Amino acid sequence: MAEKRETRQKKEIEEIISKTNNLFTSEEIYSKIKSKGVGIATVYRFLKEMEKNREIHSFVCDRKKLYSKKEITHSHFVCESCGTRKHIILDKIDFLKKYIDEDLCHVQIELSGVCESCKKKE
Numbered sequence: 001m002a003e004k005r006e007t008r009q010k011k012e013i014e015e016i017i018s019k020t021n022n023l024f025t026s027e028e029i030y031s032k033i034k035s036k037g038v039g040i041a042t043v044y045r046f047l048k049e050m051e052k053n054r055e056i057h058s059f060v061c062d063r064k065k066l067y068s069k070k071e072i073t074h075s076h077f078v079c080e081s082c083g084t085r086k087h088i089i090l091d092k093i094d095f096l097k098k099y100i101d102e103d104l105c106h107v108q109i110e111l112s113g114v115c116e117s118c119k120k121k122e
């Protein structure tokens with residue numbers, strides 16, 4: 001009956017994901033589902049599977065893995081002097097297509113430089 005339990009757990013996770021914000025972490029999902037007896041390993045495995053099926057996308061934000069249901073870009077500007085991280089919305093990513101032959105799915109660009117307040121200090 002292990003399979004049945006697995007199917008039920010998947011359904012529970014799916015439902016929680018459908019109710020969360022567009023961006024979420026595995027820990028967030030786990031904290032909402034642990035009361036139902038679903039383990040963190042199951043959550044990880046399920047998210048991995050969804051990612052493989054391209055139902056969700058993943059980004060790295062502040063050393064944490066961030067999942068997204070819809071958004072396909074998650075980019076940062078990081079100040080080299082103070083480490084401040086700013087999120088950048090890239091709404092036009094089509095120009096990237098000319099650099100690759102592969103099908104483009106999601107995009108994460110990390111830009112580095114000097115932020116406004118560090119510029120003033122200089």
Ligand SMILES: [Zn+2]
Nearest residue numbers: 056057105106
């Ligand atoms: Zn993707």
Ligand SMILES: [Zn+2]
Nearest residue numbers: 060061062087
């Ligand atoms: Zn981020």
Ligand SMILES: [Zn+2]
Nearest residue numbers: 079082115118
């Ligand atoms: Zn700075």
